[in-house]
Amino acid sequence: MAVTIRTGKTDDLEALLDLREAVAGEGIWIAAEMPIDREGDRRKHRETIESEDGSRVMLVAELDGTLVGSLAMLTARGVGDLGMNVASGHRGAGIGAALLGEATDWARAAGVHKVELEHWPWNHGARALYERFGFVEEGYRRRQYRRKDGALWDSVLLGLVLDEDAPGHPERASEPPRRQPS
Ligand SMILES: CC(C)(COP(=O)(O)OP(=O)(O)OC[C@H]1O[C@@H](n2cnc3c(N)ncnc32)[C@H](O)[C@@H]1OP(=O)(O)O)[C@@H](O)C(=O)NCCC(=O)NCCS
Numbered sequence: 001m002a003v004t005i006r007t008g009k010t011d012d013l014e015a016l017l018d019l020r021e022a023v024a025g026e027g028i029w030i031a032a033e034m035p036i037d038r039e040g041d042r043r044k045h046r047e048t049i050e051s052e053d054g055s056r057v058m059l060v061a062e063l064d065g066t067l068v069g070s071l072a073m074l075t076a077r078g079v080g081d082l083g084m085n086v087a088s089g090h091r092g093a094g095i096g097a098a099l100l101g102e103a104t105d106w107a108r109a110a111g112v113h114k115v116e117l118e119h120w121p122w123n124h125g126a127r128a129l130y131e132r133f134g135f136v137e138e139g140y141r142r143r144q145y146r147r148k149d150g151a152l153w154d155s156v157l158l159g160l161v162l163d164e165d166a167p168g169h170p171e172r173a174s175e176p177p178r179r180q181p182s
Pocket residue numbers: 023029030083084085086087090091092093094095096097098118119120123124125126128129130132
């Protein structure tokens with residue numbers, strides 16, 4: 001049976017938290033760590049699902065009535081920030097691409113001019129998916145995130161510009177990044 005991509009409902013909350021918990025339990029893909037804060041995450045997921053101002057969206061992937069993937073996008077000042085999960089037994093089957101396709105469609109329709117996200121440097125599968133959609137690296141964030149065990153993990157910042165038509169600064173539309181003196 002084909003996977004259905006749809007917006008999340010309040011009834012999906014526990015399955016969404018189960019998926020998040022399972023992926024966090026893998027320990028290497030997402031920022032959330034075990035034990036996840038189920039209460040806090042439920043509140044944030046509920047806010048996203050029940051939001052009516054068009055500033056955020058929760059998409060879910062459903063297969064035979066089971067929730068197997070999710071993607072949340074929160075926007076601020078026209079920039080969407082996304083996070084996504086596909087259940088471990090269902091990866092590599094096009095579900096991530098289907099979610100991301102819907103999410104970029106949603107973002108364009110919502111007037112979002114850019115989408116950004118971060119991934120861990122070793123998450124090559126996620127990186128390949130994002131690059132397939134046109135995301136490019138915008139920064140390497142060394143020792144950016146403190147983990148529960150005290151370690152500091154690097155992250156990679158990616159961006160996807162959706163609005164290439166709006167003008168930039170009249171005289172300084174684009175400047176190459178400044179290099180540190182060697
Ligand atoms: C990253 C993730 C969302 C991708 O979802 P997915 O359903 O497995 O991805 P898809 O099957 O839709 O793959 C789409 C494309 O992404 C790329 N890709 C995905 N996984 C890949 C992998 N392990 N290795 C190489 N390329 C991969 C490929 O380009 C693929 O296209 P192709 O199948 O035509 O080659 C999923 O693996 C996942 O949830 N991982 C754990 C959580 C996570 O990492 N979340 C993102 C945090 S930044």
